[in-house]
Amino acid sequence: MxxxxxxxxxxxxxxxxxxxxxxxxxxxxxxxxxxxxxxxxxxxxxxxxxxxxxxxxxxxxxxxxxxxxxxxxxxxxxxxxxxxxxxxxxxxxxxxxxxxxxxxxxxxILPLVLQGLVRAQEHLLVLGRQNAVERVAAFLMDMAERQGGLEVFDLPMSRSDIADYLGLTIETVSRVFSKLKQKGVIRLPSLRSVEIKKWQALQGMSE
Amino acid sequence: MxxxxxxxxxxxxxxxxxxxxxxxxxxxxxxxxxxxxxxxxxxxxxxxxxxxxxxxxxxxxxxxxxxxxxxxxxxxxxxxxxxxxxxxxxxxxxxxxxxxxxxxxxxxILPLVLQGLVRAQEHLLVLGRQNAVERVAAFLMDMAERQGGLEVFDLPMSRSDIADYLGLTIETVSRVFSKLKQKGVIRLPSLRSVEIKKWQALQGMSE
DNA sequence: CGGGAGATTGAGCCCCGTCAAAAACAGTGG
DNA sequence: CCACTGTTTTTGACGGGGCTCAATCTCCCG
CATH class of the missing domain: 2.60.120.10 (Jelly Rolls)
Structure with missing residues (x-):
């Protein structure tokens, strides 16, 4: 390709x-x-x-x-x-x-390293203190922001990658996706893309 | 004081x-x-x-x-x-x-920031993929190393601090301490000090 | 259509969080 | 030194969220 x-x-x-x-x-x-x-x-x-x-x-x-x-x-x-x-x-x-x-x-490069440090510390909070739904919500919002804040965006990575990033299993990631879809918070146009329908609800989940 | x-x-x-x-x-x-x-x-x-x-x-x-x-x-x-x-x-x-x-x-300061980044990434692995015993074992070895590798060292922080560092509860931290003590891996001369009796066993726990 | 990898869904279990009580400790004053 | 009090730690009982194991489904790509 x-x-x-x-x-x-x-x-x-x-x-x-x-x-x-x-x-x-x-x-x-x-x-x-x-x-x-x-x-x-x-x-x-x-x-x-x-x-x-x-x-x-x-x-x-x-x-x-x-x-x-x-x-x-x-x-x-x-x-x-x-x-x-x-x-x-x-x-x-x-x-x-x-x-x-x-x-x-x-x-x-110092500011770039500092940014990496901030990202890592941010992620420590997610892994240390947030449950599965909160982790996935934080991940989705992060991915959306990094692609320009669009409500529809790509997921370049597999469920397995997402799981290993969020400290979960692929099954749990999949279940959370399904639950969010069922609640109308997100839509999954394809396996590798996401549409955020209720940004506000997502934000409320990762506090 | x-x-x-x-x-x-x-x-x-x-x-x-x-x-x-x-x-x-x-x-x-x-x-x-x-x-x-x-x-x-x-x-x-x-x-x-x-x-x-x-x-x-x-x-x-x-x-x-x-x-x-x-x-x-x-x-x-x-x-x-x-x-x-x-x-x-x-x-x-x-x-x-x-x-x-x-x-x-x-x-x-660049190398100092880099060291902080490495530490944070190291900790991500602990929070994302290790269970309670592995987390406490990693923590104890880290603390021991940072105090010169002595087998007896101080814990300046409370159980609550340890829990919030390891993404656990104080009860779980306490239970793991008790289990390690019971197995003869560590000794607790006082609430705020630890003696590592079986360094090798600790290492085996955090792999 | 068939095969295979990835994703979803379900059932059951276990680790760890929650709630609660007891125990150990620290500080204060007598 | 001890009695009293509040805080921290330990221990116990219980329930639930997420992991494990397994089956099914979807999506590619031939």
Whole structure:
């Protein structure tokens, strides 16, 4: 399938010699972008598509710590080695930004790292203190906002991905979807798209 | 009570004009260091004691996103406003580091922010995919490591704080403590201290 | 039409939350 | 040192939300 997303503005385009932008790489759905233990050779910016970043427990349990969509930057690491896996959720274009020396472009990437930290802390609240309905509601609103606040939007990821992001099982995710649909809060035009009919009701669920 | 902790090395001591270190402030147990919505006027470094950083849901549910102990830096924010509460868990000394302009000392604080991000992502795995015993085991090992890896160490925080950090209830935390004690994995010399008797067993529980 | 992966739905169970009571602890004053 | 009080922790009984296991359904893509 041809990936025809338009490119997002690159905040690094004016960096000068600090961050060196590379041509975008294409990854088909499911392709690994980097793996646990690999050496870090830069940070990544999503051009189009969607990326999941996750860790595994030894028994196979998976926790997706974040999805990254167009324009977002990911792949920060602390000691030169990746501690997570990153894979394309759907057909995805990723631009690699080489950091040629320690501290390169840190002025520019600090706010991006901070944003990632805020997102992670936000998600801690969801995983630590919200029930299944609240988690799914928060997820749907987050996805809608990141796609421009439209009431109809795509879900690039499978139920399994959603479950591993929300700390639930696919069955529970599916049941919550069905319940929200039945209540008229959402509509599911297809498996991978959602229409929010009652935004207000959704908000009330994730407080 | 006199706070007699020795001061930890300050990574900002050699910053020059970028970060301006202030004299340490003292906070008694329970005192608020900053609150949600307050303006940011710097970042904070723990001199001694322990700090909890948390958010609240509208119905009062609380999620502690991190505890910060001696030497650690916290209070990073993205838009000039605090989105969390920070309170002293026990009698605590905190040094405020004023950042006089955007980007100040970012070279120095980037690794600290990255470390916070790694910690948060690590904790996402715990909250999303581990059961009560695994959560408590991970917590105990983390606390032990942060106090030098001793087999006997202090718990500055209450059961309620531990519960709100691990996404559990105080009853469940207490029950897990009792079970671990009964199995001989830990000993509880007092309410606020722990001895790890079988480190290996603890590790096996949080995989 | 058939095959396979993903998604939905159902039945049963278990972990953990809730509610309640007892126990341990900390602080105060006598 | 002890008695008294309020807070924190522990322990118990019980119920429910979400997980497990399993069957069915839907959607692709040949």
């Amino acid at each position: 041809a990936a025809s997303g338009k490119l997002h503005p690159n905040p690094f385009s004016g960096l000068g010699p600090d961050g060196t932008a590379q041509p975008a790489c294409f990854y088909p759905a499911g392709a690994e972008i980097y793996g646990q233990g690999e050496k870090v050779d830069g940070i990544y910016q999503v051009e189009f598509g969607c990326v999941r970043v996750y860790r595994l427990l030894s028994d196979g349990r998976r926790q997706i710590s974040a999805f990254h969509m167009g324009g977002e930057v990911f792949g920060f690491e602390v000691d030169g080695t990746h501690h997570f896996f990153a894979e394309a959720v759907s057909a995805t274009g990723v631009r690699v930004i080489k950091l040629t020396a320690v501290g390169d472009a840190s002025q520019a | 006199a706070a007699s902790g020795k001061l930890h090395p300050n990574p900002f001591s050699g910053l020059g004009p970028d970060g301006t270190a202030q004299p340490a402030c003292f906070y008694p147990a329970g005192a608020e260091i900053y609150g949600q919505g307050e303006k940011v006027d710097g970042i904070y470094q723990v001199e001694f004691g322990c700090v909890r950083v948390y958010r609240l849901l509208s119905d009062g549910r609380r999620q502690i996103s991190a505890f910060h102990m001696g030497g650690e830096v916290f209070g990073f924010e993205v838009d000039g406003t605090h989105h969390f509460f920070a309170e002293a868990v026990s009698a605590t000394g905190v040094r405020v580091i004023k950042l006089t302009a955007v980007g100040d000392a970012s070279q120095a």
